[in-house]
Amino acid sequence: MQHFLSLFDISPDDLQLILRTAGVVKQKLAAGDRPNILKNQVIALLFEKPSLRTRVSFEAGMAQLGGESLFLGSDVGWGKRESPSDFTNVLGQFVDAVVCRAKQHAQVELLASFNAMPVINGLTDRCHPCQALADILTIEEAFGSYAGKHLVFVGDGNNVAQSLALICAMLKMRFTLACPDGYEMESDWMAMVQAAYPDAEIETLHDPAAAVKTADAIYTDVWTSMGQEAEMVARRQAFKDFQLNKTLLQAAPTSARVLHCLPAVRGEEITDEVIDGDQSDIVRQAGNRMHAQKGLLVWMLGRDWIGKNVV
Numbered sequence: 001m002q003h004f005l006s007l008f009d010i011s012p013d014d015l016q017l018i019l020r021t022a023g024v025v026k027q028k029l030a031a032g033d034r035p036n037i038l039k040n041q042v043i044a045l046l047f048e049k050p051s052l053r054t055r056v057s058f059e060a061g062m063a064q065l066g067g068e069s070l071f072l073g074s075d076v077g078w079g080k081r082e083s084p085s086d087f088t089n090v091l092g093q094f095v096d097a098v099v100c101r102a103k104q105h106a107q108v109e110l111l112a113s114f115n116a117m118p119v120i121n122g123l124t125d126r127c128h129p130c131q132a133l134a135d136i137l138t139i140e141e142a143f144g145s146y147a148g149k150h151l152v153f154v155g156d157g158n159n160v161a162q163s164l165a166l167i168c169a170m171l172k173m174r175f176t177l178a179c180p181d182g183y184e185m186e187s188d189w190m191a192m193v194q195a196a197y198p199d200a201e202i203e204t205l206h207d208p209a210a211a212v213k214t215a216d217a218i219y220t221d222v223w224t225s226m227g228q229e230a231e232m233v234a235r236r237q238a239f240k241d242f243q244l245n246k247t248l249l250q251a252a253p254t255s256a257r258v259l260h261c262l263p264a265v266r267g268e269e270i271t272d273e274v275i276d277g278d279q280s281d282i283v284r285q286a287g288n289r290m291h292a293q294k295g296l297l298v299w300m301l302g303r304d305w306i307g308k309n310v311v
């Protein structure tokens with residue numbers, strides 16, 4: 001059974017096919033064509049944390065593909081009312097796939113372990129693979145191609161950064177993390193990336209201005225992720241020199257694009273003038289969540305259509 005717990009679950013060829021499918025489905029939508037590729041299929045959304053983009057983009061995307069989605073709130077009692085196997089094996093009889101946003105990555109692994117239905121990771125503490133799909137689509141649209149591009153992430157070596165490092169390795173793009181000491185990406189994650197993609201061009205620096213010097217895209221995310229609220233004061237102190245502001249942007253090529261997964265804390269990791277500035281693709285990036293995930297859903301649940309419609 002095909003799961004999408006992380007980008008390690010797919011090959012670079014699969015990834016490129018998903019991105020091409022997303023592009024085709026996005027073009028069709030722009031032309032007013034909403035093919036019912038997933039007619040009568042149903043996905044569930046099981047979320048342990050808040051969400052705007054991930055939830056609404058999956059729900060709207062599934063509807064545009066002719067399918068249905070069910071948002072499952074806390075009353076379904078995941079992890080509380082019954083055993084994980086009973087919960088998952090029952091859910092798997094009702095839906096064709098589940099998108100899960102979990103506090104712990106182990107929770108999505110547990111859900112997938114029963115093979116009751118395909119599981120899509122809608123963000124965990126470890127990675128955010130759906131976000132990375134949309135980010136690459138955005139870079140491709142900005143430059144005409146993602147090939148050979150240099151993505152620089154300024155901030156925490158968190159779930160978003162980890163997925164970006166991996167997707168860059170898969171697509172032979174260069175990835176740089178500029179972070180304070182102690183906020184690097186997890187060493188076991190990086191060891192897995194290096195083992196799977198030995199030629200990956202990934203570096204970690206502690207000087208943001210040096211890091212952005214050759215950037216094609218500069219990306220940032222919140223300093224305090226969901227679930228880390230108790231560390232907020234310490235994090236504000238640790239990250240104070242890593243704000244994406246006008247001065248830092250001036251250290252990058254003028255052609256560099258600005259990305260952020262959102263939600264942002266304006267005035268903290270990024271300033272208003274940068275987020276709203278000419279170099280920002282952030283709003284279109286958020287819109288691409290839906291297009292990228294439609295590509296993923298069609299790849300997972302409507303493979304026959306791809307064979308006939310995507311080259």
Ligand code: CP
Nearest residue numbers: 051052053054261262
């Ligand atoms: N970027 C992202 O995942 O946003 P949400 O938390 O709103 O889903």
Ligand code: NVA
Nearest residue numbers: 158221225226261262
């Ligand atoms: N790193 C952030 C991303 C939110 C989309 C978090 O985990 O809260």
